[in-house]
Amino acid sequence: MLEVQHISFVAADGDTDKEILDDVSFCVDEPFVAITGPNGSGKSTLAKIIAGILTPSGGKILLDGEDITGLSVTERARRGISYAFQQPVRFKGLTVKDLVSLAAGKRLTVSEVCSYLSEVGLCARDYIDREVNASLSGGELKRIEIATVLAREKSLTVFDEPEAGIDLWSFQSLITVFEKMHERTQGNILIISHQERILNIADRIIVIANGKVQKNGSREEILPGLLASRACPALAK
Amino acid sequence: MDELEKMLLMQIADLHKVPDGAYNIRKNGEADGRRSTPHIRIESRKDKKAGIDIFVSGETKGESVHIPVVITETDYKEQVYNDFYIEDGADVLIIAGCGIHNCGQATSEHSGIHTFHVGKNAKVKYVEKHYASGDGNGENVMNPTTDIRMEENSRLEMETTQIKGVDSTVRTTRGVLAAGAELVIREKIYTHGKQFAKTDFSVELNGDGAGADVVSRSVAADSSRQEFYLRIDGNGKCHGHSECDAIIMDEANVVAIPALAANNVDAELIHEAAIGKIAGEQLLKLMTLGLTEQEAEEQIIKGFLS
Numbered sequence: 001m002l003e004v005q006h007i008s009f010v011a012a013d014g015d016t017d018k019e020i021l022d023d024v025s026f027c028v029d030e031p032f033v034a035i036t037g038p039n040g041s042g043k044s045t046l047a048k049i050i051a052g053i054l055t056p057s058g059g060k061i062l063l064d065g066e067d068i069t070g071l072s073v074t075e076r077a078r079r080g081i082s083y084a085f086q087q088p089v090r091f092k093g094l095t096v097k098d099l100v101s102l103a104a105g106k107r108l109t110v111s112e113v114c115s116y117l118s119e120v121g122l123c124a125r126d127y128i129d130r131e132v133n134a135s136l137s138g139g140e141l142k143r144i145e146i147a148t149v150l151a152r153e154k155s156l157t158v159f160d161e162p163e164a165g166i167d168l169w170s171f172q173s174l175i176t177v178f179e180k181m182h183e184r185t186q187g188n189i190l191i192i193s194h195q196e197r198i199l200n201i202a203d204r205i206i207v208i209a210n211g212k213v214q215k216n217g218s219r220e221e222i223l224p225g226l227l228a229s230r231a232c233p234a235l236a237k
Numbered sequence: 238m239d240e241l242e243k244m245l246l247m248q249i250a251d252l253h254k255v256p257d258g259a260y261n262i263r264k265n266g267e268a269d270g271r272r273s274t275p276h277i278r279i280e281s282r283k284d285k286k287a288g289i290d291i292f293v294s295g296e297t298k299g300e301s302v303h304i305p306v307v308i309t310e311t312d313y314k315e316q317v318y319n320d321f322y323i324e325d326g327a328d329v330l331i332i333a334g335c336g337i338h339n340c341g342q343a344t345s346e347h348s349g350i351h352t353f354h355v356g357k358n359a360k361v362k363y364v365e366k367h368y369a370s371g372d373g374n375g376e377n378v379m380n381p382t383t384d385i386r387m388e389e390n391s392r393l394e395m396e397t398t399q400i401k402g403v404d405s406t407v408r409t410t411r412g413v414l415a416a417g418a419e420l421v422i423r424e425k426i427y428t429h430g431k432q433f434a435k436t437d438f439s440v441e442l443n444g445d446g447a448g449a450d451v452v453s454r455s456v457a458a459d460s461s462r463q464e465f466y467l468r469i470d471g472n473g474k475c476h477g478h479s480e481c482d483a484i485i486m487d488e489a490n491v492v493a494i495p496a497l498a499a500n501n502v503d504a505e506l507i508h509e510a511a512i513g514k515i516a517g518e519q520l521l522k523l524m525t526l527g528l529t530e531q532e533a534e535e536q537i538i539k540g541f542l543s
C-alpha cells in the first residue's frame with residue numbers, strides 16, 4: 001500500500017518559485033488506481049516524487065507503512081517500487097534483452113524475455129537483440145518500457161501515461177496487458193492516464209488539477225462526471 | 238605455456254589451447270609455435286626485420302589465422318612487421334592481438350606494423366585486441382600501425398579493441414581503396430588512470446563505388462586522455478562515413494578532429510562526432526530497476542563498448 005501525505009513541490013522558475021504540487025494526499029490500497037487530469041497539472045512530477053527522482057518540498061511518502069521519503073531511487077526500487085517513464089530512455093549499446101534482464105534482476109533466458117515482449121505486443125525475435133537506441137520508434141520504446149516493468153513484478157507499479165506515443169490502434173491491444181495485470185497483480189498499480197479504457201478498469205480514480213487533488217473516489221463515482229465534462233467542458237463548470 | 242601466458246592469450250585471442258588452422262605465436266620476441274596450412278603459409282621475413290609474411294591463397298574459404306603476441310618481460314621493446322598477402326577471391330579471418338604483462342618498473346613496448354595487400358574480390362575479417370596488465374609501475378605501451386591496400390571489389394572488416402591496461406597507445410590506420418572496395422572499421426577504447434590513447438585513421442577512396450565506414454566508440458575515465466583524428470578522402474564516386482562517439486567521465490579529456498576531403502563531385506562523405514557524459518536519465522532509469530548509481534554506470538559502459 002502506498003500513502004501520499006501532504007506532498008508539495010515547489011520548483012524555481014526564474015526568480016520566482018512555482019508551486020507545482022500543493023498538499024496532495026491520497027492512498028493506493030486497491031489493486032488498480034488511476035490518476036488523470038489536464039496536461040501540466042503535476043501528474044508526472046508526482047510520479048517522480050513517488051519513485052524518488054524528485055524530492056518533495058514537503059510531505060511524506062509511505063510504502064507498506066514505512067516512511068520512504070528519505071530513501072534513494074535505488075532503495076525504493078529494491079523495496080518494491082517500479083516506475084515506467086512517460087518518456088522512455090534510450091541507451092546506445094544496451095540491447096532489449098540486457099534491459100529486460102536488468103529489470104528482472106537476473107540473467108533471463110531468451111524465451112523468458114520473449115514472453116515479456118509478447119505480452120506488450122512485440123514480436124519478440126525481431127527485438128531481443130536490438131539496441132534500445134534511436135533506431136526504435138516511440139511506440140516500440142514505450143512497449144519495451146512497459147515490458148521492463150512487467151519483468152520486475154513488484155508490489156507497486158507506477159505507469160506514467162502508457163498510451164503516450166502509441167497510436168490508438170495499437171493501444172487497443174495494450175489495454176489487454178493492463179486488464180491482465182489488474183486480474184493477477186498481487187500488489188498495487190498506479191497509472192496516470194487520459195484513456196477512457198484505462199479509467200474504465202480502475203478501482204479508484206483521482207483527478208489532479210493545478211497541483212491539487214480535485215476529486216478522489218471510486219470509478220462509479222468519478223468516471224461519469226469526467227466523461228460528461230470532456231464531452232462538453234463548459235457544462236461541467 | 239604458463240598460467241600467465243594462457244591468461245594473456247585468452248584475453249587477446251579467446252584462445253584456450255593451440256588454435257585450429259594456421260597460427261604463429263610470438264612470445265617475448267621468440268617464435269613459440271607456428272603452423273602453416275595448405276592454403277595459408279606463414280614464413281619468417283626475408284629482410285632483417287622482426288616479423289612474418291602471411292600468404293593467403295585464393296582457394297582459402299572461411300579459414301582462420303591466429304597471430305597473437307605475448308610479452309611478459311619488463312623493459313622489453315620490440316617493433317614487429319607482419320605482411321599479409323591475400324590473393325584474389327580469398328575469404329579469411331585473421332585474429333591478431335597483443336597482451337603485455339609487465340610486473341617490473343620499466344616500460345614494455347610493442348609496436349606492430351601490419352600491412353595488408355587485399356586482392357580483388359577477397360574478403361577479410363581482421364580482429365585485433367590489445368590488453369595489458371601488471372602489478373609493477375612499468376608502463377605498457379602499444380603502437381599498432383595498420384596499412385591496408387585494397388584492390389577492386391575487396392572487403393575488409395576490422396574490429397579493434399583496447400579495453401584494459403595499455404598506458405599509452407598511438408593507433409595508426411591507413412586505407413587505400415580501389416573501385417568497389419569496402420572498408421569497415423569498428424574501434425572500441427576504454428582508458429582510465431593517466432592513460433593516453435590516440436587514434437589516427439585515414440582512408441583514401443580512389444575509385445567509383447569504394448566505401449568506408451569507420452566508427453569509434455570510447456570511454457575515457459579518471460584523468461585519461463584520448464585523441465581522434467579521422468580523415469576520409471573521396472576521390473571518386475564513393476561513400477564515406479566516420480563516427481566518433483565518446484563517453485567522458487571524471488577529469489578525462491577527449492579531442493575529436495574529423496576531416497573530410499571531397500575531390501570528386503560524386504563523393505558522399507559524412508562525419509558524426511559526439512562527446513558527453515553518461516546521460517543522467519540513463520542512470521536514473523537503471524536505478525529505478527534497483528541498480529546503484531555505480532552499477533548503472535558499469536552497465537551503461539559495458540553496453541556501450543560491447
Ligand SMILES: Nc1ncnc2c1ncn2[C@@H]1O[C@H](COP(=O)(O)OP(=O)(O)O)[C@@H](O)[C@H]1O
Nearest residue numbers: 011012013020038039040041042043044045046
Ligand atoms: N523542474 C521544473 N522546473 C519548473 N517547472 C517545472 C519543472 N518540472 C515541471 N515543471 C512544470 O510543472 C508543471 C507540471 O508538470 P508535469 O508534472 O509534467 O505535469 P503533467 O504530467 O500533469 O502534464 C508544468 O507546468 C511543468 O512545466
Ligand SMILES: [Mg+2]
Nearest residue numbers: 043044086161
Ligand atoms: Mg506527464
